[in-house]
Amino acid sequence: MIPLRLELTNFLSYRQTAVLDFNSIHLACISGLNGAGKSSILDAITWALFGKSRSKSDDDVVNRLAILEEGTAEVKFTFILEGNAYRVVRRKRFGKSGALEFQVASGDDHWKTLSESKMRETQIAIEQLLRMNYDTFTNASFLLQGKADEFTTKTPGRRKEILADLLGVSQWDRYKEAAAARRKEEEGRMQLLQGQLAEIEAELAEEEERKTLLAAAQAELATISERRAVKEQLLQQARQTETAVKQQRQLVQTMQQNLQREQRKLHDLQQTAAQRQQEQTAYQAILAEAATITADYAAWQEADSTLQIWQNKADAYNRLQQAKRPFELTLTQERSRLEQQQRELEKRQREVAAARDEQQTVTQQLAAGQSQLAQLETDLSALAEQEQAWQSARDELHRLQSEHKLLAQQVDQLQGQAKRIEALRQEETAVTQNQQAAQTRLTDLTAQLAALAVQRDQYSRSLADRDSLEADQPRLREQMNKLKERIDRLTTEVGGSCPLCGQPLSEAHRQDVLAELQTEGKELGDRFRINKERLAALVQEVADLEKQLKRLPQVERDQQAQQQRLAQAEAKLAEIAQTIAAWEADEAPRLAQLTAQFADDAALQAQQQQVNQLATAVQEKVRLEKAQQTQQRHVSTLSARLTELDRLITTWDKEGEAQLAQVAETLLAKTYASDAQTELARLDAEAVALAYDNAAHEAVRATRNALAEAAPRYQQLQQAEAAVKPLQDSLLELQQRIAEQEQSVAELTTQQETAVSQLDTLTANSGELRTIEDEVYELRETESIRQRTVGAAQ
Template sequence: MIPVELRLQNFMAYKTPQTLSFADIHLACLTGENGAGKSTLLDAITWALWGKARTRLDDDLIHLGESEMEVAFTFALGGETYRVLRRRIAGKRGRSELHFHAFLPAANDWRTLTESGIRQTQDKINRLLRLDYDTFINSAFLLQGRADEFTNKRPAERKQILGDILGLGIYDEYEERAAEKTRLLGQEIRILEAQIEQMEGEMANEAAYRTEWEEAQNRAADLHKALRAAETTLADLRQRHKELDIKQRQLDDLQTRLRQAQTDLDDLTAAIAQIEKRIAGYRAVIARAGDIETGYANLQRAQAELEDWNQRLAQSAGLRNEVHRLETAIQHARAALEADLKVKQARLKDLQAKAEGLDKFRANVARLQAEQARLQAQEAERDRLREEQQTLATEAARLTEENKQHRAEMDKIRARLDQLEAAGSTCPVCAQPLSDEHRATVRRQFTAEGTAHGDAYRANEARLQEIQAEQKRLTAAIRQAERTLKQLPALQRQLAQAEHTLQEAEDAAARIAALQAERDALQKRLDEADFAPQERAELARLQAELAQVGYDADAHAAARTAVADLTPYADEYRRLEDARTRLSEEEARRTQEEARRQRLLAQTETDRATVAALTAETAALPQLTAELTAASTRLDDLQRQERLARDAVAAARQKLDHLAYLAKERGKKEAALAELKETREIYTELRAAFGKRGVQALLIEHAIPELEQEANHILTRMTDGRVNLQFITQRATRTTGSPIETLDIRIADELGTRNYDLYSGGEAFRINFAIRIALSKLLARRAGASLQTLVIDEGFGTQDAQGRERLVEAINAIQSDFEKIIVITHLDELQDAFPVRIHVRKTEAGSVISVD
């Protein structure tokens, strides 16, 4: 993975958008004061690729005071270019975004590789890189103080460190899991052994269970015979009881029918009496037929006269309602004209009031317009002063920056003059032999350059003082203008209101004459009753028609009285007609009911005789019911005993069946026990295999030659082939001579072979550095990736001048092995040792990045 570009915003120390291009960088130093954000750039890369950095929470990475951050990292891998963009929005329900793209050169555009979710997209990135976060930071980052961590440990501890670097700690976890599985299998084995022992104890009771089953079968057979005899006896009793019960129901039915017959006889007697009463009433009404018919004829004549007066009243009422409606409409028309007249009179009065102040309104508008023009002229002057002030501020900033450069150049010249004075026979500037004449020439050149910078510096300072004085004058003038211009908004509002008032007054003066004409026209119509002409004509016609109807209220009232007096004859006439129709019907019904009563009396006598016979036959029913109940109770008891006996047989049979089941289950559990014991042996062997002396030892033995070869490859280039190393994994003990595990480092050079502990200074540092680089490459290869980028933070500040030179030499020696090497330092004197310098600088707007 080769970095191409890093772009970040609101990420830790970086607030404004910053872009770092790696396109022209092969070997570079990353410089800046402590806390400026050098390591933050590396955090940005790991957070973009894996969502991980030095902090635990993503929201802690957001620049203070901001609510979201974004990092975009572009990298090359396998001849392709990819871009990862990760964004975080803070809050109670914070939201994260992850986008993954690949560059298409043919289309000069990006193709999305983003999956449906963040986790799926992250998995795709991990599969492409073939590196996780931990492997990357342990291989691509050489952190401060870590280069000699491996070599300075005791031989017994080096294998542990190598194991940690190779990620062998997972096998410790496997060993613990195998041990836990062995323990759990032991528990299952003990449970199965106890279950098998319990089964064997229960199977010893088979003979007793079989005897119990046979005895239960014999008792069930005896109870079955007794139950069959009891069922026969009960069936005979039930048949006899059924026959008597039928006769008892017949007796009950006859007694009920006799009671109902008596009730019917009583009802028939009462009904016949009511029929005779109605016949007498009908005959009395028929006797008054002549008087009733005369009164009914008089009622019909009175009703006809009343109907005539009702019709006249209806016609008169309709006409009066219409007259009232027309009178109301005429009144409304007059009221509408009067209301319109009042509105126009009020409007005319309002317009006359507005038009009276027309001259005063025009004078006020002219005065406010003049005042506005004066303030607008002052506003334009203030804007001109501001532009002049801004021009001076730009010039001051330029002169200040120039003076910083002049000051820096003068400091450099002063330092070089000091070096020149302290130099011996070699010029510190051009590295040529330093004679007195050459020293004087160089001194004059430096002095002339310093004087030129000093003159320019002083001229700029003088101009800055002039600008400062002019700035003060301009500031005072602008403040005075702004105090005056505070009146402008209020004045503009007054002018707008005055113009509006003037316009209203002019409009009112123009409308007065027309409104007066409208008012006079309305007054004339009211005076001449010139309104509702159609309603007035219709009203006259209706009043004439109402006179022709001729309605008389007194005559109408007399007709109502006559009808009310004769109305009772209507009911009497209906009763007369009903009596004539119903008399013959009631007489026929009386004859029928009397015949029915006689038939009912004869049937009652027959039923009483039958009741007496059935009463004698059912006298033995209570005794038979008692015998039936006793027989049924005995049968129930025998059925219960037989059921219990069958349950006892089933329980004994179940015990025997359970023993047969236990015999089969014992065989299954014995087979399962054997399988568990075999599995436990496997996990016991796995526990040993995953231990320190198993797979871990084999992997370390396999990795050591690879580590040794890579370290020697780097050492050969760093020492011109003078030094190589060898890892010794076993050595004999001093006492017994038997081999023991170790990890000694033997170094060979032109003086012979020695232990690492006998080396010091630059040689030891080169050995440390070569082993650390080899370990990084080994870790990356084990993850299936190629280590193409290296970041070194080895703390130049803790090295003396010679140590720093050695580290730079070591980096130069390995630079061909990597596409990108970035060295982090905050020492300015080391910047010239690297062809490219990445500067990180703190500002009020956050840290900024520059490259030179």
């Protein structure tokens, strides 16, 4: 396969269409920075040919920007194989199924499609053309990035399959299977021909008997043929009769349909005539009441005119009532406002009366509260000195407690260090054991490395010997072959000169030279066999040494690990020894000293007792201070309330009482909203002048409603007068058409009955058709059997 052209669109990092033309290129190197798209070019080739690449799925090969625009990834790959140009086009849209086209060049810029009906079948066709699949391609002709050892890491069985595909061995297996199938087919045909030949020879032995049977069979066949001809003539006549029956039955059906259609027309005309007759009767009934309908209509017109006059007055009266509503609303709102103001002022009047009574009570409570507050201040002054002494004692107690707490923290810290020192002593024992184990293991590994070094030297010598013998053996074989050729030439030569040295070839000379050549051949053969045995031993020895030397990297890694382990153990032991020495020199004596100080708490206990004794007086002072604060809040509340009551009473005496008297007088005299009252009076006068009577209006309305049917009845009378004459003419025409239609139905009935009678006659004469057909069928079957019998006999 020789690549010619590669086109990439929306494929991996290639957003725009990129074209690579391989014409006139024999060796190419693709170079560029990381991520420039070098590997994408090779991925495009494998994806086009096999639908596979380094990406996990086909969706991953679509360019990310193209996905946002719903673009399609497309790769076109053109190549030459066995003198023909082929093109593979593969497309994929994100989240959709892909498309695959396979084409072959059929002329200038013309391509013939080789695609199958299904994408999978097209892929199989491509792989059959290339004679390799994706695995074979990537293990032989193409190395994936980061997978150069793809072939070597496969199992032996898989490597054998790939090599077989590359060398075409599998193709010879298919040839072998095809040849075996063809051989089996030909052997079957040979057996069939042999069987037919045996049957023919057996039949030739029965020739006379078969001639007799043939004559009898021919006579019987002639009789059956004559009977079949007679029956077929009868069958033709019966079928003609059957055809006439079918035609007559079709005629009867057509006439029946025509008769039904004419009967429906007659029925429709009769229904129309009945409807027109009902309409005429209704119109005549309306015309009989013409005088009454005319009088009622005149009375309805008069009542309607009178009702319109009263309706006009009602509309004017309603407009006046509508005009009064804003003024009535203004009057109502003003009266409601004054009444609400009166209720609020009366409420304040009651509140002021209650405030006058509350004023006396609050004045008395305020005097008693101030007296209690003075007594509390006296008692608190007496307790101030005791509180000062308690405060000093408590400060001293806090100082002693802080010092004791600090001692406890220091003791805890040192005790924690003591526990860590003890843990270090235990760890020191474990690390010492680990150091000894590492030293022992290191000594063993050093001995193993020394032994492997000896084996490595031996391996190098054995490998050199093996290579030398492998190179020497072909040379020895070639010398032996040449020597054998010289012996053969000397043995077969008769007379003349010696083919080896050119001297006259006598028998003595022949034997001398042969003896010399055979001796030299024996030495070469012995040397070749010795070398072969030595080479076999060296091959085994090299294999054994290679097996042993495979352990060398692991042993070296183990030695390095043990050396690191030993160094870490020694460093850890030094660190532990230094830490323990520092503890025993400084921190251990200090822990003993601080523990003794912490146990002596006599001064702390004495100070605590003194604070408890002074705390009683302080608690009493706290109680008195809370009582003082409560009493102060109570006195402040009473003072504020008394001030509020004074303000409320003073404000009412100055303003509220006069406002209440004025509002009550205004409501009693109705002197509010004077403009609205004036407009209401004017509108009431206009309503009286209008003289609208609602009872008279309703009476006229009832009269007109009682005559509501007069107008529709008058319209019906006008319609009846206009429709009577055309309706009479229409009835006469319908009666004439009904008579004609009845005559047509009678004629069609007679014709249909005649056709039915003829059909019955024909049907009675065609009953033997099925019997004749059965007889003809049986005779034809019998004739066919006899013909095969005659054919077999012939």
